[in-house]
Amino acid sequence: MQIGLVIGDLSATQKHVSHEGKTMLLVQPLGLDGSALGNPVVAVDGVKAGVGDRVLLVYDGFAAFTAAGLKQAPLDTAVIGVIDRVELFSAAPAGVSEALAPAGGVTAPKQQHKQKTP
Amino acid sequence: MQLGRVVGRIWSSVKNPGLEAQRLLLVQPVKPDLSASGKIVICTDCTGAGTDEVVYWVRGREASVPFQPGEVPTDATIVGIVDELHVDANAVGKAERGRTSVS
Numbered sequence: 001m002q003i004g005l006v007i008g009d010l011s012a013t014q015k016h017v018s019h020e021g022k023t024m025l026l027v028q029p030l031g032l033d034g035s036a037l038g039n040p041v042v043a044v045d046g047v048k049a050g051v052g053d054r055v056l057l058v059y060d061g062f063a064a065f066t067a068a069g070l071k072q073a074p075l076d077t078a079v080i081g082v083i084d085r086v087e088l089f090s091a092a093p094a095g096v097s098e099a100l101a102p103a104g105g106v107t108a109p110k111q112q113h114k115q116k117t118p
Numbered sequence: 119m120q121l122g123r124v125v126g127r128i129w130s131s132v133k134n135p136g137l138e139a140q141r142l143l144l145v146q147p148v149k150p151d152l153s154a155s156g157k158i159v160i161c162t163d164c165t166g167a168g169t170d171e172v173v174y175w176v177r178g179r180e181a182s183v184p185f186q187p188g189e190v191p192t193d194a195t196i197v198g199i200v201d202e203l204h205v206d207a208n209a210v211g212k213a214e215r216g217r218t219s220v221s
Contacts, residue, residue, distance in 0.1 A: 005209060005212060005213050006209065007150070007205055007206055007209040007210050007213065008150060008203065008204045008205035008206050008209070009204050010121075010174070010200050010201075010202065010203045010204070011200075011201050011202045012174070012198035012199055012200050012201055013199070013201055014165045014166065014167075014198065014199040015165060015197060015198030015199065016164055016165070016184050016197045016198065019197065019198060024119070024174070024198070026121075026150055026203070026204075026205060028209075028210070028213045030213060034212075034213070035213070036213040039120070039147070039149050039155050039156070040121075040149065040150050041119065041120055042119035042120060042121060042174045043119065044119075051204075051206045051209055052206065052208070052209045052212070061178055061179055061180035064180075065180070072183055072186075073180070073183060074164070074176045074180045074181065074183040074184050074195060074197045075119070075176060075180060076119060076176045076177055076178050076180050077119055
């Protein structure tokens with residue numbers, strides 16, 4: 001699974017019959033710091049996500065067609081959740097916290113958590 | 119699934135019997151702005167896609183699902199011909215900003 005950002009959608013007339021009535025979203029996979037990771041992918045929508053939502057992406061066929069409510073279908077990527085919040089328990093790598101605000105990325109861990117010593 | 123553009127075709131006479139009557143198309147993966155990105159892949163097709171069309175294709179085990187109950191040994195299949203792409207510029211900018219601020 002991976003974090004992604006819905007950046008758009010696509011429409012197709014000629015397609016596999018199992019894709020009828022399904023929404024195909026364009027999703028940009030993201031790193032923990034909110035940066036783009038690779039090319040956007042086409043994913044079937046399993047949760048009624050919208051453009052601008054941060055979502056949970058799966059790259060497995062079985063997970064994808066199950067999320068789309070199908071027994072078997074030629075699908076390999078699906079949106080299976082909308083992410084409300086991400087929290088890192090360990091110290092964020094340098095640069096991550098600065099990247100959080102503009103990208104709407106991860107919540108940085110609280111100071112007292114990472115400074116805890118026995 | 120990924121976006122791609124059909125850029126060619128492959129003919130083969132000696133092949134696995136499962137691939138008989140299958141069209142093998144060359145697909146160049148593209149980004150949402152339709153610029154090429156990545157290596158060209160050979161795809162079977164279940165949509166009747168033609169040269170220069172923008173398509174979306176599935177890879178892996180599920181690529182052979184459209185041909186069931188036939189047994190087609192394929193790992194990439196075109197499953198849709200794209201009519202329209204809607205890309206939200208604001209949402210793209212959000213991801214882009216994240217990238218620039220880290221480097």
